[in-house]
Amino acid sequence: MAKSNDGELAFPFPILIGDIGGTNARFALLLDAFAAPKEYPIIQTAQFENIDDALQNCILDKTSVQPRSAILALAGPIEGDEVPLTNCDWVVRPREMIAKLGFEEVLLVNDFEAQALAVASLSDGDREKIGGGDEHPVASRAVLGPGTGLGVAGLVHAMHAWIPVPGEGGHIDMGPRTERDYQIWPFLEPIEGRISAEQLLCGRGIMNIYRAISAADAREATLDVPAAVTSAALTGSDAAAVETVSLFSTYLGRVAGDIAMIFMAKGGVYLAGGISQKILPALRGPEFRAAFEDKAPHGELLRQIPTYVVTHPMAALAGLAAFARMPDRFGVTSEGRHWQR
Structure with a gap:
């Protein structure tokens, strides 16, 4: 996470945002702070052995614009460098995502933290x-x-x-x-x-x-x-x-x-x-x-x-997008859940 010209914290764009639950995973790409999120088809977690394969096949292989940052909301508590999801077999390993998928930064938040971010401005x-x-x-x-x-x-x-x-x-x-x-x-x-x-x-x-x-x-x-x-x-x-x-x-x-x-x-x-x-x-x-x-x-x-x-069909993604655009508006801690190259 870098500082912008006015001293506020900011993630480098483009930013991949994701809402990963026990059954479905939803992703969107923010090209910049003003662009509307580009949403991708919903991924069924059971169809992929791990999140890296899902991201590579369904997102990264299908866009010419490669994301520099990832902000992912996960269904489960976030502790350590390996984060298992509560109701799905995926284990999220941010250091491997940076090494293998080309991200510069990865931030993990709880899935209902993203929902809370959304209800700030529905x-x-x-x-x-x-x-x-x-x-x-x-x-x-x-x-x-x-x-x-x-x-x-x-x-x-x-x-x-x-x-x-x-x-x-x-x-x-x-x-x-x-x-x-x-x-x-x-x-x-x-x-x-x-x-x-x-x-x-x-x-x-x-x-x-x-x-x-x-x-x-x-x-x-x-x-x-x-x-x-x-x-x-x-x-x-x-x-x-x-x-x-x-x-x-x-x-x-x-x-x-x-x-x-x-x-x-x-x-x-x-x-x-x-x-x-x-x-x-x-x-x-x-x-x-x-x-x-x-x-x-x-x-x-x-x-x-x-x-x-x-009733918003992608509320968690809307919350993540709001945070990605203006992180200073939210008191989201990055300690212990933010990884950088």
């Missing part, structure tokens, strides 16, 4: 409000995203900058509250003896809830993939699927309300990711906000906090 056209009061423009915000896993991050405004706060909040404990919860909880698949939020609020979580409902009601679980469950729920063609998405919305509301209180997110709580967009009709219903606000003795506080579904 327009009304890139989000849909689903309840609550008015946002406070420079108040803290939070973002949750059910996808292959459950990502959670905060966004704090301080010292005239937006500071993303990544973490592994998707692994907090979940417990039963209602009579129906107690009926289905014994049939949920735990992880090492406990039910985490991610065991319920992601793609496999949809199946976990659906199978538990079917088992509790002594029914056959006829649907076998999350997309089939959500589609059947939205059309009303399968009672267990309808209840699954209803409970999913409730559980997402509970977790979102907890995260809202942790960050005092009066700037809003944002639901990111493909699942949130797909079940948006259900999230508009009463279950999500009722669970979000059911936080006695702080119900009135939660009622005032707005909630949104992020």
